[in-house]
Amino acid sequence: MIQDRYREELTINLNPLQSAGRTNAEVRKAVMRYVDGYSVCDACNGVLHAIEKPDICNLVKDLCEFLNVDDAKTTAGAREAKFAVMHSECKPGDTIVVDSNAHYTTFVAAARAKLPVVEVPATEAPEHLIKPEAYAQTIDEVKKENGKPPALALLTHVDGEYGNLTDAAAIATVCHDAGVPLLLNTAYTTGRMTVDARELGVDFVACSCHKSWGACGPIGVLGAVGEKAEHLFRVHERFPKKNTELLGCTARGSNIMSLMAALPYVRERVKKWDAELANARWFAEKMESLGGIKLLGDNPTNHDLMRFETPKFFEIGQKNRKRGYFLHKELTKRGISGLKPGQTKWFKVSTYGLSKSQLEYVADAFAKIADM
Numbered sequence: 151m152i153q154d155r156y157r158e159e160l161t162i163n164l165n166p167l168q169s170a171g172r173t174n175a176e177v178r179k180a181v182m183r184y185v186d187g188y189s190v191c192d193a194c195n196g197v198l199h200a201i202e203k204p205d206i207c208n209l210v211k212d213l214c215e216f217l218n219v220d221d222a223k224t225t226a227g228a229r230e231a232k233f234a235v236m237h238s239e240c241k242p243g244d245t246i247v248v249d250s251n252a253h254y255t256t257f258v259a260a261a262r263a264k265l266p267v268v269e270v271p272a273t274e275a276p277e278h279l280i281k282p283e284a285y286a287q288t289i290d291e292v293k294k295e296n297g298k299p300p301a302l303a304l305l306t307h308v309d310g311e312y313g314n315l316t317d318a319a320a321i322a323t324v325c326h327d328a329g330v331p332l333l334l335n336t337a338y339t340t341g342r343m344t345v346d347a348r349e350l351g352v353d354f355v356a357c358s359c360h361k362s363w364g365a366c367g368p369i370g371v372l373g374a375v376g377e378k379a380e381h382l383f384r385v386h387e388r389f390p391k392k393n394t395e396l397l398g399c400t401a402r403g404s405n406i407m408s409l410m411a412a413l414p415y416v417r418e419r420v421k422k423w424d425a426e427l428a429n430a431r432w433f434a435e436k437m438e439s440l441g442g443i444k445l446l447g448d449n450p451t452n453h454d455l456m457r458f459e460t461p462k463f464f465e466i467g468q469k470n471r472k473r474g475y476f477l478h479k480e481l482t483k484r485g486i487s488g489l490k491p492g493q494t495k496w497f498k499v500s501t502y503g504l505s506k507s508q509l510e511y512v513a514d515a516f517a518k519i520a521d522m
């Protein structure tokens with residue numbers, strides 16, 4: 151028996167992993183039509199990204215335009231996109247540098263590509279900021295240590311711990327001055343806000359469409375700029391229609407159709423990022439005004455993912471019969487989901503996609519619980 155899931159229909163879901171991956175009716179219909187195995191391959195002549203029916207060929211063009219890259223291909227997610235770049239760009243003996251707020255999948259991808267990782271340190275708590283100067287210094291240290299620059303730098307555009315927005319353009323300049331290509335991990339940005347890869351000056355961009363583009367996926371996009379694109383998307387000698395780093399074909403079913411259906415909607419929603427950000431800031435201010443609650447990272451925040459330190463809720467839990475589980479229970483009672491059961495010292499939330507009245511309801515719920 152497969153269990154029903156009504157979280158997105160019946161609750162206000164604050165889970166940052168899920169808030170911008172919520173699908174609309176169009177996406178759900180597209181997925182149902184292409185639910186069979188290899189369903190997009192009816193009219194394939196060997197190249198997934200060149201299929202005209204369904205119109206994957208134009209989807210690729212739209213993705214290039216949307217990200218402002220020279221070439222873009224779908225992957226199974228941001229992690230597969232990062233791995234493909236690391237594997238393609240680097241050789242044995244190379245080192246890569248990554249920001250210390252990077253996602254675990256960055257470290258796992260590097261390990262799979264057999265690459266040692268040097269971390270660019272963040273500033274101290276509570277901000278945990280990743281600065282261009284820190285990239286310059288870390289790249290310099292790698293150069294001194296290895297006698298050559300790192301083969302690749304990776305920057306997490308907005309990280310999943312603090313929701314800090316980094317200065318990708320400035321960091322791209324630092325990397326290029328040192329002769330190091332830059333891969334921008336936009337798992338939390340593209341699909342929510344406008345990201346122009348060429349304007350930022352990055353070489354590669356990795357996207358997560360089940361996280362930030364309202365697609366069911368699993369699906370990501372890998373974009374590349376300039377001559378880097380050609381090498382990354384090279385084909386196999388013996389099978390000239392088959393892309394080597396992508397193992398021939400990537401998303402070949404309902405996952406790519408969910409992206410095709412989501413893209414027109416995503417192109418519109420990124421224009422409303424300012425309103426999303428205003429909502430997030432409004433909510434953070436309400437939370438901090440309760441006392442005993444502090445926003446970590448950028449403050450004011452620059453993203454809908456926010457991490458709060460919440461000694462207030464920890465203290466209430468100490469007096470409560472349910473201990474640390476009281477918070478989850480009280481939120482569940484009010485139809486609010488997405489926080490981890492038992493967690494009260496800190497938590498992460500995302501306000502993405504919520505209406506102002508939903509947000510007011512959530513803020514009011516936290517205020518009432520803080521009064522217990």
Ligand SMILES: *Cc1c(COP(=O)(O)O)cnc(C)c1O
Pocket residue numbers: 226227228229230252253255256306308309310335337338357358359360361369370
């Ligand atoms: C969620 C996340 C990922 C993983 O994305 P997938 O598309 O599931 O591979 C990678 N990096 C960051 C920063 C993330 O937040």
